[in-house]
Amino acid sequence: MIVTCNMTNCIEVDYYRVMPICVNMGQAVGIAAALCVKENVLPRNLEVKKIQQILIDQSSRPM
Numbered sequence: 001m002i003v004t005c006n007m008t009n010c011i012e013v014d015y016y017r018v019m020p021i022c023v024n025m026g027q028a029v030g031i032a033a034a035l036c037v038k039e040n041v042l043p044r045n046l047e048v049k050k051i052q053q054i055l056i057d058q059s060s061r062p063m
Contacts (some may be wrong), residue, residue, distance in 0.1 A: 028055060
């Protein structure tokens with residue numbers, strides 16, 4: 001038996017809901033990696049606010 005939601009498979013609906021979060025996470029990880037190299041620090045020593053501000057400056061919304 002196949003369960004459907006509004007004529008679409010539920011898994012497909014979940015996929016479209018989750019993808020923007022994955023995209024933002026990927027962008028944040030890329031920014032963090034660049035800052036680690038630039039500032040010669042480990043990821044755990046980065047300031048989260050700095051990453052968030054860069055995301056905002058790039059017109060992305062931190063989730």
